[in-house]
Amino acid sequence: MIASFDGVNKKLGRVHALVGVSLHVQPGELLALLGPNGAGKTTLVSLLVGLRSPDSGRVRLNDGDPRNPSVRRILGVTPQSTGFPPTLRVCEVVELVRAHYPKPLQISDALERFGLIELAHRSVSALSGGQARRLAVALAFVGNPRLVVLDEPTTGLDVESRRALWEQIKVFRKAGGTTLLTTHYLEEAEELADRVVLLARGKVVTSGSPNEIKRRVGLRQVHLQARALPQLDGVTKMEHREGHFIIWTHDSDALVRQLVTSGVDFADLEVLPVSLEEAFLAALNKEEMA
C-alpha cells in the first residue's frame, strides 16, 4: 500500500471536514476522489501531504507518517497556481523544487513535458492562468515521485491544455506511477481513473469503477412541455410547474424512447447535463428518503 487512511476524523473549526474516512491507495493505480465542493477532498489531501494531522485515526504514506519530511520523498504535489513567488523565473521555481528530491527529472525534461520550455526564463508573475496551472502541475512531477497528488489539476484549463495534461498523467501511469487525483468533473474521473471514490459531506459514500460511479451520479435532465405524462421508468426525480416538466434520469435515451412510444403529446424537448453537485444532491436525497 502506498497511501492509506484508516478511520480518519478531522474537524476544521466547527466543521466536521472528514468523518471516519478509510481509504487505501494501491501502487500503480489512478484513484480519483470525486465530490462536490466542500465534500472534504482538499482536507483529505492536506493530511496525506503532511500539512495537517488527523484528530483521530491514522494516515500513512509509504508506511511512514507524512508529517515526517523524509517520508515525503516519494511524493509530488501541485501548489495553487496563484501563489508562486512573483520574483522568480519559471526555471528557478522548477530548480528550487527539484533540489528537494534524490532522483529528480532533468529541468529541461520537466519543462518539455508540460509545454513550458519556451517560458523557462519568463518571470512567473508574467504567466497566464493556464501557463501557471501547467507549471503547478509540472512541479508535482519534477521530483520523479512514485505518488503524485493532483488537487483539481485541470480547473480553469482550456480544453486543449486539459487534454495535454491528461496525456502526461497517462504517461506517468504507464511508467508505474501512482496518482491520487481530486476532481469535481465526472468526465475527468471517467477518462483517467481506475477507481473512483465518492466523497460527500466528509464521508466516503461509495467507491467503484468509473462506470459504476457514473451510473450512480451521472444524471441528466430532460426538459419538456406537456399537459400530463404517463408512468415512466428510470426517473430519479421529477419537477413539474405549469406544464413544464423537469425529469432527472440516469438514461435520458431510454426515457425519450418511452415518451415517444407512449404517444403522449409533448413539445420543446431538451436534454441537459447535470452538474455533479446537483446529481449528488438528487442521489443523496433519494437514499435518505429510501
Added chain:
Amino acid sequence: MKLLLVHTKAELITLLRTPGFLIPTMIFPSMFFLMFAAPNLKFVSAANYTTGSFMAFAVFTVTFFQFGVGTANERDNSWSSYTRTLPAPPIYRNLAKVITAAFLALLAASVLVGTSILTTPINIPLVRWPRIFLTLAAGGLMMGTLGTAIAYLVSPKAALPIANLIYLPMAYLGGMWMPIRFMPKLAQKISPYLPSRQWMELVWPAMTGGRWEITHWLALVSFTIAFALLAGWAQHHDERIRF
C-alpha cells in the same frame, strides 16, 4: 547543504529583484543619520558613539521588518504552505531567511559606516570591529526573533502598522537616535527596561573601546530567549488554528 544553498539563492534573488524594497531599506537609516546626527558630530568620540547607535538602528530596521512583516505575509501565502509539503524540514528555509537578513543587515550597516566616514570625523581602530560585529549580530538576532513573534501574534494585515508602533518608540527610547541624557525625564526612566537600550549598552562600549558589563549581555540573552519562546508558542497556536 544543497537545500540551504537553493533556498538562500531564491531568497537573495527575490531581494535583488525588488529594488523598491532593497534600496530604501539600505538608505533610510543613513538618511536619518545625515539629517539629525551628522551635522552635530564634531569630535571623534561623539562620531564613534553615534555611528554605533545608527548602525544598530540600521540592523534593527532590517531584521525586525524582514522577519516581522516578511513572516506575516507568508502566513497566508499558498506558496509557503506548498513548500511545507516538500520533503525537507523547515530548518533550511528558515536558515536561508536568517542568512538573507544577515546579509541585508550587514549591507545596511556598511552603507551607514560609509556615510559616517564621508561626513564625520569617525575613527575606529580595526581591533574594535570584531566586538562591534558581535554586538550587532546578537542584537539583530534578538530583534529578528521579536519580529517573528509579532508576525505570528497579530493578523497579517495588522503586522505592518503594529510593527511600526513598536519599532519607532523602541528605537527612540533605546537611545538609537539621540544620547540618553538629551531625552525627556520620563523617556530616560523607561529606557533601561527596553531590549533596544540593553542592546545599545553593548554597542556603545564596543564602539568606544570600553568594557562590557555582564548584566547587559544577560539582559540581551534573556530577551532573546523570551522572544523565541513567545514566537514558538505563537507559531504553534497559529498552526493549530489554521491546520
